[in-house]
Amino acid sequence: MAKRAVPEINAGSMADIAFLLLIFFLVTTTMNTDFGITRILPPPVKNKNATVDVKDRNVMKILINSHDLLLVNGKPGNLNTLAQDVVKFMTPHPNDSRYPEVKEEYFPQLGKKVMMTKGIVSLKNDRGTSYKMYIEVQNELAKAFDILKNQESIKYFGLPYKDLVGKKKKALINKLVPIRISEAEPENVGGGK
Amino acid sequence: MLEEESNMAKFKTSKKEESQSINTASLPDIIFMLLFFFMVTVHMRESTMLVKVTLPEASEVQKLEKKSLVSYIYIGEPVNTAKYGDNPRIQLNDAFATVADIPQFVARERQARPEAERSMLTFALKVDQNTKMGVVSDVKQELRKSNALKINYSTRKVTHTNY
Numbered sequence: 001m002a003k004r005a006v007p008e009i010n011a012g013s014m015a016d017i018a019f020l021l022l023i024f025f026l027v028t029t030t031m032n033t034d035f036g037i038t039r040i041l042p043p044p045v046k047n048k049n050a051t052v053d054v055k056d057r058n059v060m061k062i063l064i065n066s067h068d069l070l071l072v073n074g075k076p077g078n079l080n081t082l083a084q085d086v087v088k089f090m091t092p093h094p095n096d097s098r099y100p101e102v103k104e105e106y107f108p109q110l111g112k113k114v115m116m117t118k119g120i121v122s123l124k125n126d127r128g129t130s131y132k133m134y135i136e137v138q139n140e141l142a143k144a145f146d147i148l149k150n151q152e153s154i155k156y157f158g159l160p161y162k163d164l165v166g167k168k169k170k171a172l173i174n175k176l177v178p179i180r181i182s183e184a185e186p187e188n189v190g191g192g193k
Numbered sequence: 194m195l196e197e198e199s200n201m202a203k204f205k206t207s208k209k210e211e212s213q214s215i216n217t218a219s220l221p222d223i224i225f226m227l228l229f230f231f232m233v234t235v236h237m238r239e240s241t242m243l244v245k246v247t248l249p250e251a252s253e254v255q256k257l258e259k260k261s262l263v264s265y266i267y268i269g270e271p272v273n274t275a276k277y278g279d280n281p282r283i284q285l286n287d288a289f290a291t292v293a294d295i296p297q298f299v300a301r302e303r304q305a306r307p308e309a310e311r312s313m314l315t316f317a318l319k320v321d322q323n324t325k326m327g328v329v330s331d332v333k334q335e336l337r338k339s340n341a342l343k344i345n346y347s348t349r350k351v352t353h354t355n356y
Contacts, residue, residue, distance in 0.1 A: 012217055014220075015217065015220040015221045017221075018221045018225050018228055019224055022224060022228045022231065025232055026231060034256070034317060034345075035251075035256055035257070035347070035350040036257060036317060036345040036346050036347040037251060037253065037255070037345065038255050038315070038343070038344070039344055039345070039346070040342050040344075041336060041337045041341075041342040041343075041344055042342075043337070043340070044338050125330075126326065127326055127327030128327065129325065129326040130322070131249060131322055131323070131324045131325070131326060131329055132249045132322035134329070135249040135250075135322070135346055135348060136249070139251040142251075142254075143253045146253055185330075185334070
């Protein structure tokens with residue numbers, strides 16, 4: 001059968017048009033990925049006067065004043081050692097009255113009881129505190145809880161937290177190391193606006 | 194000629210041969226595919242910035258996963274300080290706002306999402322590092338009241354902090 005030449009549209013320039021569009025999108029759009037520290041705010045309180053009784057030894061009080069100075073448990077704090085202090089505080093120390101109380105909790109995934117600390121990190125800032133300092137402190141706290149998560153993760157799975165595969169394992173570690181940060185309502189003692 | 198030369202090859206059987214050219218008909222498809230990939234993955238900045246925001250630095254950060262489930266609240270000094278002064282202001286979408294506008298903003302952002310995903314809505318606070326915590330706290334309290342509890346302090350990622 002004789003072949004008939006099918007008239008073809010020259011599509012050679014189509015690629016150029018598509019390239020042009022592609023380059024336009026590449027130039028105009030920003031590929032910035034957003035990073036940040038994710039936190040869950042406590043639900044709104046119904047009764048403002050209701051106070052929760054927490055034993056003094058269970059709370060690590062971190063205060064940031066309007067001059068961006070730290071006060072940890074009544075003593076001037078240092079940002080460089082804050083993460084280590086929090087790790088020490090939040091690690092369960094049974095039978096040591098200087099550290100928070102511990103309670104045993106049963107984990108069906110592990111099939112055994114695990115010592116859990118009752119410690120809470122309380123973060124209080126002034127209205128005059130700079131956001132930069134606040135984030136630095138939050139970052140240190142995040143670092144501390146990351147260290148704690150890694151410790152548990154290596155203990156049970158032999159891998160650091162970020163290398164864990166599977167949601168179940170991560171969820172278990174998150175349950176073993178709850179992020180116990182309490183944020184008090186800010187005070188206006190430093191006279192900042 | 195080229196045709197004669199290629200005829201010398203043993204495995205060529207066809208008598209008449211046209212000059213070889215690569216078929217480029219599928220090239221646009223490939224480029225379009227790339228184009229669509231970029232169009233889908235890339236995130237367009239939807240609001241013009243009315244406030245200057247230099248994000249603080251942090252090392253222990255998480256990536257914000259689903260862009261469609263993130264609403265942004267900007268706080269910082271206005272870009273146009275001559276007109277708006279240099280007090281930190283809140284920007285929601287395309288306009289300045291006050292703390293009192295936040296519940297409405299939260300409600301609107303929730304409305305814009307499918308019902309199943311509303312509980313996963315994250316509010317990302319893009320706050321300038323020199324802002325005082327007072328206004329940030331007010332915003333946080335307002336978010337708490339509106340039951341928008343999942344928040345994210347947007348930061349720049351650094352691998353090590355320099356202090």
